[in-house]
Structures are given as C-alpha cells and as structure tokens.
Amino acid sequence: xxxxxxxxxxxxxxxxxxxxxxxxxxxxxxxxxxxxxxxxxxxxxxxxxxxxxxxxxxxxxxxxxxxxxxxxxxxxxxxxxxxxxxxxxxxxxxxxxxxxxxxxxxxxxxxxxxxxxxxxxxxxxxxxxxxxxxxxxxxxxxxxxxxxxxxxxxxxxxxxxxxxxxxxxxxxxxxxxxxxxxxxxxxxxxxxxxxxxxxxxxxxxxxxxxxxxxxxxxxxxxxxxxxxxxxxxxxxxxxxxxxxxxxxxxxxxxxxxxxxxxxxxxxxxxxxxxxxxxxxxxxxxxxxxxxxxxxxxxxxxxxxxxxxxxxxxxxxxxxxxxxxxxxxxxxxxxxxxxxxxxxxxxxxxxxxxxxxxxxxxxxxxxxxxxxxxxxxxxxxxxxxxxxxxxxxxxxxxxxxxxxxxxxxxxxxxxxxxxxxxxxxxxxxxxxxxxxxxxxxxxxxxxxxxxxxxxxxxxxxxxxxxxxxxxxxxxxxxxxxxxxxxxxxxxxxxxxxxxxxxxxxxxxxxxxxxxxxxxxxxxxxxxxxxxxxxxxxxxxxxxxxxxxxxxxxxxxxxxxxxxxxxxxxxxxxxxxxxxxxxxxxxxxxxxxxxxxxxxxxxxxxxxxxxxxxxxxxxxxxxxxxxxxxxxxxxxxxxxxxxxxxxxxxxxxxxxxx
Numbered sequence: 065x066x067x068x069x070x071x072x073x074x075x076x077x078x079x080x081x082x083x084x085x086x087x088x089x090x091x092x093x094x095x096x097x098x099x100x101x102x103x104x105x106x107x108x109x110x111x112x113x114x115x116x117x118x119x120x121x122x123x124x125x126x127x128x129x130x131x132x133x134x135x136x137x138x139x140x141x142x143x144x145x146x147x148x149x150x151x152x153x154x155x156x157x158x159x160x161x162x163x164x165x166x167x168x169x170x171x172x173x174x175x176x177x178x179x180x181x182x183x184x185x186x187x188x189x190x191x192x193x194x195x196x197x198x199x200x201x202x203x204x205x206x207x208x209x210x211x212x213x214x215x216x217x218x219x220x221x222x223x224x225x226x227x228x229x230x231x232x233x234x235x236x237x238x239x240x241x242x243x244x245x246x247x248x249x250x251x252x253x254x255x256x257x258x259x260x261x262x263x264x265x266x267x268x269x270x271x272x273x274x275x276x277x278x279x280x281x282x283x284x285x286x287x288x289x290x291x292x293x294x295x296x297x298x299x300x301x302x303x304x305x306x307x308x309x310x311x312x313x314x315x316x317x318x319x320x321x322x323x324x325x326x327x328x329x330x331x332x333x334x335x336x337x338x339x340x341x342x343x344x345x346x347x348x349x350x351x352x353x354x355x356x357x358x359x360x361x362x363x364x365x366x367x368x369x370x371x372x373x374x375x376x377x378x379x380x381x382x383x384x385x386x387x388x389x390x391x392x393x394x395x396x397x398x399x400x401x402x403x404x405x406x407x408x409x410x411x412x413x414x415x416x417x418x419x420x421x422x423x424x425x426x427x428x429x430x431x432x433x434x435x436x437x438x439x440x441x442x443x444x445x446x447x448x449x450x451x452x453x454x455x456x457x458x459x460x461x462x463x464x465x466x467x468x469x470x471x472x473x474x475x476x477x478x479x480x481x482x483x484x485x486x487x488x489x490x491x492x493x494x495x496x497x498x499x500x501x502x503x504x505x506x507x508x509x510x511x512x513x514x515x516x517x518x519x520x521x522x523x524x525x526x527x528x529x530x531x532x533x534x535x536x537x538x539x540x541x542x543x544x545x546x547x548x549x550x551x552x553x554x555x556x557x558x559x560x561x562x563x564x565x566x567x568x569x570x571x572x573x574x575x576x577x578x579x580x581x582x583x584x585x586x587x588x589x590x591x592x593x594x595x596x597x598x599x600x601x602x603x604x605x606x607x608x609x610x611x612x613x614x615x616x617x618x619x620x621x622x623x624x625x626x627x628x629x630x631x632x633x634x635x636x637x638x639x640x641x642x643x644x645x646x647x648x649x650x651x652x653x654x655x656x657x658x659x660x661x662x663x664x665x666x667x668x669x670x671x672x673x674x675x676x677x678x679x680x681x682x683x684x685x686x687x688x689x690x691x692x693x694x695x696x697x698x699x700x701x702x703x704x705x706x707x708x709x710x711x712x713x714x715x716x717x718x719x720x
Contacts, residue, residue, distance in 0.1 A: 066114045066140075068139050072110075074216075085111045089228070093113045093708050094397075100113050100114075100707070101124055110135060116320075117569060122160075136190070142164045142183045143315035144315060145164035145168075152174055180284040199273070201271060201272050202272075204269075205268060206555065207552075216229075226263055239693060243259050244685060248678075255547060260692070290581055313573045323571075324426070327377070331612055333428035335428070349375065356381070368612060380412060386408075389633070392691075398557040405624050414562055415566045426572070428572075428574060431574040435574075435583050437617055439617070443500065445537070451489075459481070502519065505519075511659075511678060513650055526544075601613050625668070625679045639683055639686050640657075648686065651682075651685075
C-alpha cells in the first residue's frame, strides 16, 4: 500500500521537477511513511510514498525495467502475485526482487493491458513508457484504491489523493455545484466524480492511456452477475462458501508484516477473524470501535467474538468530543462530502491500529453487497413483487424487513404499506431499487442553489450500461451499490482514506472476484430473500458463537449532528456565519442557516435522518472549501509534516 503522484508534459523548468514531485508526495506521505522515491525526466516526474508490506528491503519505488524504458509507481497489493510470477518465470522472465511491484511491471511488459483481468487485488498504478512517451493509469475492479487525474494547462497530473495537486504551482481547486448536487442526491460520488471541477477519478475496473495523441479510457472489468450451475443442495452451497472464503483470506494474509482484523460485532468480520486465525496458525490482533450510546454500540458482541477466537483485542471508545475534534482532519483526508460521521471513528481506529504496530488489516467490507445483506435488497424484492401478492403476504413480508429496529410495530407497517404502494412501479428509468433511498438525497440536494436534476448524472450512468436490462431488480440494486456507495464511500471515505491517513492497508476478503461470482450464483436460490445472508450464516454455524451467527443486521452508525450540537466546535462558524456562508455562493444560504439552527438547537430525537444527513453534507462541503479552495489544508499540512526518508532518486533528465 502506498501513495503515488506525478505529472507529465509540464511546462515547469526541469530543475523544479524534483522539488515539485517531492512536494506532491509530501502531501500524501501518510500513505507511505516508509520512504519516498521519484524519477524525473526533462518534462515529467513520478513518485511513490511507500508503505512497505511485501519485500521490505528491495521493493523500493519507482521501479524501472532493466532497460530503463518503463517506470512504475504502484499503490496496493496484487494478492495472487506469486502465481503470476510463476507464470511469468515460465515465459522466461527473470526477477530481481521478491515484491509484487516487479510482478505488475513484468506482467504489463509481457501481456500489456491483458494483464489487468489476471490481477486479484486492490491496486492503482501509473506506468510511463519513455520510448513511446505514453502514460498508463489503472485501477482495480472494485475501486478499492483511489486514483485521480487532472489537466493543468498542457500538463497531465495524477495522484492517489487530490491534495497532491495543491503542491503543483498554479493549480487551483474549485467546487463544482452540479457534481455536489449529484453527490448529495445519491449520497456519494459516482465513479468518475470528485466534487471539484477539472479533477476526475479513474473509475473502478478501468485504465487510461495518455500521450501526445490525447487521452483514452478503457474498461477491462465489467460488473456481471453470472448465473452459474446451482449446487445440488444447501450443504454443497455452504461448503463452496467456506472454500472460497478460506482461499480469499489465505491470499490476503500474504504479507511480510503482521496482519490484524477489524471486528464490527457482526457475522462478516467474525468470519474473517475466524479464518485468519485458522489459516494464520494463531489468533490475530483485532480492533474495534465502541460508543457510549447503547443504540450504536456493539462492544458486547465484539468481546464475544474476540473471546471465542482468543484474539488480542483492542477497543477504541469514541465520544462525541472525539468525533467533533477529529472531523476537520478526517474530512481533509476523505476529500469529498460525507453524509454521515461514521467514517470519523474509523479514522481514529486506524490511528490506534498504527500505534499498536499493525500495518495491514482485514475487514468484512463487501459481504453485504455480495450476499444481499442490506435492507435495500429486501425492499427492492418486495416492491418488485408488490402487485403480484395479496395484502396478508405484503403485511407479513413488511414485518420481516427491519428486525433490528426494536420499536418497529404495526403502525409502521401500515405507514409502509402506503409508501410501498406508491413506489411499486418504476419512476426513474433503471433506478427503481433506489427511488425510496433517493428521497433523502432529494432533500439534501436543496442545499445547492439552482442544482437542476441531482439524478441526471446517475441516470446517464445507468443509461450507458445496457447490460442492466438483463438483470433482475435485485441485481440492478446490487449493480448500483457496487457502482456508488461501495467505492464512493465504504471503500473510500470510510475505508482506504480513513485507514491510509495513518498508514494502514485495508484488505477485503469478501471482494475477491471468485467470492463475488459465487455469491451471485447462490443468491435467492435457497431462500426467499428476506433473511439476509442466510447461507453465509449457516455456512459458519458451529464455528462461531450462536449469538453472532443468529444476530441480525445491525448497521454500523456513529453519532451524527448530536456530536456537534453537544460540543459546539469553533469551526461550526463555517455553517453559522453569514460571512462564511457567503464564500459558498452556490449554496442556498437561507436553507443552510435554517437547517443548521434546527439541528444544533433541537434534541437529537427531533432531528430526522435526512436532516442529520444534510447537515453532515453541509459541514463537510464548507470544510473542504476552506481546506482545498482556500488552501488552508496546505498550511495545516506543512505545519505538521514529518517527511519520510528519501530512498530512491532517479534522474533521467537529458537521457536518451
């Protein structure tokens, strides 16, 4: 895991390039505290801030081929690098190191872009071909590792985090109201959105090439839900689940440093910890977040799992004060607006994990998308069949939807019946599954003055993927979750960005392509879809405590607006002061002021989910404006900078 950055075709004088690339790397040094390295030519530079995980001694970057034609800066891990290395050696490739970085370089030189579907991992890389003057950027199929690019005059910039562009002379950030409205509408950026004009994210499963002929983007991995042959019965299906997850965890335990596990208190992370213990040969170190608010806290379940597995468990208790104090730093690292505060405890947990000497962790992320763990999937299934079932069946299935809501009662079922009747037919083409969810987003989008249709961008995205037409309503819901909330928030704001802020690499066994494909063949084959992840739970019954196996979905949440209303941090002036709001002319200041006054003055019980969500969006937009548009993040960064050692300098200026 690392951070990468670079620029080519720049008009900067060549003597300025070493300092510029070092400044870019310095802004993302948290991603790679073990050493900086760069290569420079006459009008290009690229570099890496390295977190050493595989081949600690000789894995230094950038890595060039023996002839000096190709140079690679690489972020992430290819978990199947040993198998790929064996394939390449069989073709005559001779390796100089034992790191997966050299496997990526050799794979590209041997197979070209056809190497990308062979990679099983979370990665983003930049590869420069000096002879053809061609830059290639590529990103993993599920969007685990970030990669951004921008044009700056004739120059092309890229980096693992946008803040690296703050170090490029003359580069200015500007928030894009249309993108912000879209982000507020669907709760998260779309695959190529960033919230800033002129900066794009390379979407999951894509690669691009940039040379003097221009920029071209290509897709190498598309989301599909293969309908493979059904196992003979449930027992075979459970055995397949265990076998695939064991293989996935085994691959992700490959590391030259210790690997820990994040325990949430639910079944997914418990399975990961169980397999890590059994395959690794000893109980792993485990880490969890706990809250004082009993409605949000799962520490009792976390302790049950840790005790059952005998792990060395560490719990970080997070207060309202902690969330308010860490919010600006967490938003600076996230770089995009956030609709909830749950990423802030994860930001703090990664700091604790780093302090405990762990560099790599496994988590249960991706299980809900693969094995239908969200209420959204059950809702979609019921709404899609609404007109075909009678009133009694509707009531019974509504009663099974939300077992984790203790206060859920007959009056709620009556209210939902009317709501589901309204949304039993598709209103927004291709977005049937998410139409109810988007009601909160429609409210949040009111923050943006003259935003137009906040769902225009996602409608265009769906329209551009005709393969969705052949999918079932639930599969379309999965497709949208894989394309939006998973890469845009869960793997990014709450995942990679929170973890790498403190040099922690997060690996996700449930996002192994073989596991995802297997889940697609099993979903709804052996149950009615109203008991989330039933097969997954039963596959591990008897190996984990019964209370964990039978525990229903408990969504991870953290205190939202209440944390700020109670603690009143100084930076709330950004959303309270008329002069501060005037710096954000694209906002509806009257709506923002009314919203802020309400959420900061009323009891938490009187603040709705959509108001909580909109307040967090408003606060994070204002913080991002100060940090990036106002460049306040530059000053804060330099004040606290501790430069990793410079371990590689390659000067190719003037070289043929």
